[in-house]
Amino acid sequence: MRQFFKYLYSTAFLLIFASCSKKADDSRDNLVFRYNENAAINSLDPAFAKIRPSIWVCNQLYNGLVQLDDSLRIQPDIAKSWTISEDGLTYTFTLRNDVYFHKSALFGKDSTRTVTAHDFTYSLNRLRDDKIAAPGGWILQNVKDFKAVNDSVFQIELTKTFPAFLGLLTMRYASVVPHEAFDKPGYDFRSNPIGTGPFQFKIWEENVKLVLRKNPLYFEHDAKGVQLPYLEAVAITFLPDKQSGFLQFVQGKLDFVSGLDPSYKDEILTPKGELQPKYRDRVTMITGPYLNTEYMGFRMDGDNEALKDKKLRQALNYGFDRNKMILYLRNGMGTGAVHGIIPEGLGGYGAKGYAYNPQRARELVAEYKKQTGNNSPKIQMSTTASYLDIAEYLQREWQKIGLNVEVDVNPPTTLTQSISTGKAAFFKATWIADYPDAENYLSLFYSKNFSPGGPNYTHFKSDVFDKLYEAAFLETDDAKRFELYKQMDALVMDEAPVIPLFYDKASRFTQKNVTGLGINPLNALVLKRVQKH
Numbered sequence: 001m002r003q004f005f006k007y008l009y010s011t012a013f014l015l016i017f018a019s020c021s022k023k024a025d026d027s028r029d030n031l032v033f034r035y036n037e038n039a040a041i042n043s044l045d046p047a048f049a050k051i052r053p054s055i056w057v058c059n060q061l062y063n064g065l066v067q068l069d070d071s072l073r074i075q076p077d078i079a080k081s082w083t084i085s086e087d088g089l090t091y092t093f094t095l096r097n098d099v100y101f102h103k104s105a106l107f108g109k110d111s112t113r114t115v116t117a118h119d120f121t122y123s124l125n126r127l128r129d130d131k132i133a134a135p136g137g138w139i140l141q142n143v144k145d146f147k148a149v150n151d152s153v154f155q156i157e158l159t160k161t162f163p164a165f166l167g168l169l170t171m172r173y174a175s176v177v178p179h180e181a182f183d184k185p186g187y188d189f190r191s192n193p194i195g196t197g198p199f200q201f202k203i204w205e206e207n208v209k210l211v212l213r214k215n216p217l218y219f220e221h222d223a224k225g226v227q228l229p230y231l232e233a234v235a236i237t238f239l240p241d242k243q244s245g246f247l248q249f250v251q252g253k254l255d256f257v258s259g260l261d262p263s264y265k266d267e268i269l270t271p272k273g274e275l276q277p278k279y280r281d282r283v284t285m286i287t288g289p290y291l292n293t294e295y296m297g298f299r300m301d302g303d304n305e306a307l308k309d310k311k312l313r314q315a316l317n318y319g320f321d322r323n324k325m326i327l328y329l330r331n332g333m334g335t336g337a338v339h340g341i342i343p344e345g346l347g348g349y350g351a352k353g354y355a356y357n358p359q360r361a362r363e364l365v366a367e368y369k370k371q372t373g374n375n376s377p378k379i380q381m382s383t384t385a386s387y388l389d390i391a392e393y394l395q396r397e398w399q400k401i402g403l404n405v406e407v408d409v410n411p412p413t414t415l416t417q418s419i420s421t422g423k424a425a426f427f428k429a430t431w432i433a434d435y436p437d438a439e440n441y442l443s444l445f446y447s448k449n450f451s452p453g454g455p456n457y458t459h460f461k462s463d464v465f466d467k468l469y470e471a472a473f474l475e476t477d478d479a480k481r482f483e484l485y486k487q488m489d490a491l492v493m494d495e496a497p498v499i500p501l502f503y504d505k506a507s508r509f510t511q512k513n514v515t516g517l518g519i520n521p522l523n524a525l526v527l528k529r530v531q532k533h
Contacts, residue, residue: 030532031232035256036245044193046175047126047134055172056525062175062195065093070520072436074166088161088476093154100217102200106180117148122179136173167435198229198528210236229528257509273332283509288519289345290506291433296499301459304425306377313496315364317354320397326502329389337500340489341441345521348438348485353493361401380406383428420452438485445492460497
């Protein structure tokens, strides 16, 4: 019986979206945007939108008070305007009165209702509810209180100034949701979401297919007054193998592929990072800066005495050519991280880091060995299979400066757990910005953020750094705050608790008939302005 209903469901789905498999000139196909996710979606509740696959879907389903444009500028969303008090502690938002929740029987005979300031009070309170245990609660760590002044005015009061606060409110955690969905006993919001976004939920068969449909009540319009979104539907498949997803794209069954994977990077790109000739007439490549720093980290309070030595950590930093690594292993997609942990595009970028200097690296190794009498320090680098090519490159380069490094390959979940608990003494990691401010990266080194409770996975501790970090919170002048950021980054580079590898570059590949996708440094997927021709 279960298989019979599954057959009916599959047949109905194919009938509804039959246009997805027809030839490209079928006009109905131009209304459905298709892409593949190689990783599972954990939830469609924005309070739990912690991983990229979930964030991408929640971007289509929800809105918050403010949003970011592709240049990372704060723009109005449900809040049409806002003011900040002179002391930087009170934010007052005036809301639009034409934003409706997606239609649902939960709203009674009218099937929907307008969003009010009280909905934001309810939504943010969910982030603070210990029973819900939402991972997004941290965005309110500097918030003293919030309230609905009336239906159209929402106010937030901070405990201390935090210039990056508006950026935090652009995260999906801060999306508005209706209390009706949580008031009804047994209602599963995780898999039956109700938002206000350009698309509304239709079908989710976990790890198989997810379908969103156009929201006919959406409030945003383009410059010509045409209501967004242009598309009628978004269809997402879940093939776990990235190469299989790429083959689906090549066959024209998907409209979009994001990023590069070793399994297909040489197939689609030349060594110089350009599209291979055979794809130039069929595929559009979109690239841009990506606020993602790939790095190696040392556990500063771990059991490995060799890695606690600053000379050895600096030698490893000097001992390989980052630009060569990017050219040959990533087809030029990225920039060698020779300016600290803060990536290009953020205030504070530009601290002096480590350029390739094999002679200085060998000198530091010799000094370490002479000082300690340890001629064969034991160094094990923990990584995942996805970065094995980079790990092996580093291994070869470090051997040339007199250091033998063993490569330990782990499943992603195992490595994440080992890093968090301190079992990995030397590990490959990545930090993608949650919001567009360099504080996001510097929080990795604040002593009060020690893992597992915070993101300081290296357990780096410096009183000087902590004082600069806390001073930056109080500085409302951007230029002065950015200078503090640069000082912190320079201090970290001198102590070398990490080896910055490269600043990533976002890359997207679309079929030629797709327009309006764009790209942004946070690699957010925004489909409300996408069209297929």
